[in-house]
Amino acid sequence: MQTIDDLTVRESIRAFVYEQFPLARQQQLSDDASLLQNGLIDSLGTLDVVAYIETEFDLILDDEDLVSDNFESIDKLVEFVISKRV
Structure with missing residues (x-):
């Protein structure tokens, strides 16, 4: 079960990935x-x-x-x- 903090981390990372890497958003x-x-x-x-x-x-x-395992997916x-x- 995720805590609110976990959800905040997830939303933040997802927003960054979608903003920084437009193909992720398009797909x-x-x-x-x-x-x-x-x-x-x-x-x-990865450096970004x-x-x-x-x-x-x-x-x-x-x-x-x-x-690479730490950067494999959102x-x-x-988790990382x-x-x-x-």
Whole structure:
């Protein structure tokens, strides 16, 4: 079960992805769809996501956080951010 905080994180990340990556919005991407395999986010896009996460959620990401699994989908990004906030 998600808490309100989890939902806020999800809505924030989804809004960022849809704004920053127009193809995601055009395809009305589901939260579990692969951002990487669908070619919506490349290596530069990943850097944009990292900067957003660090700024929006006041987190500092380490090198070991920068694995593709954490950036695979909106769902994975939400899980990752929530795990870092604990």
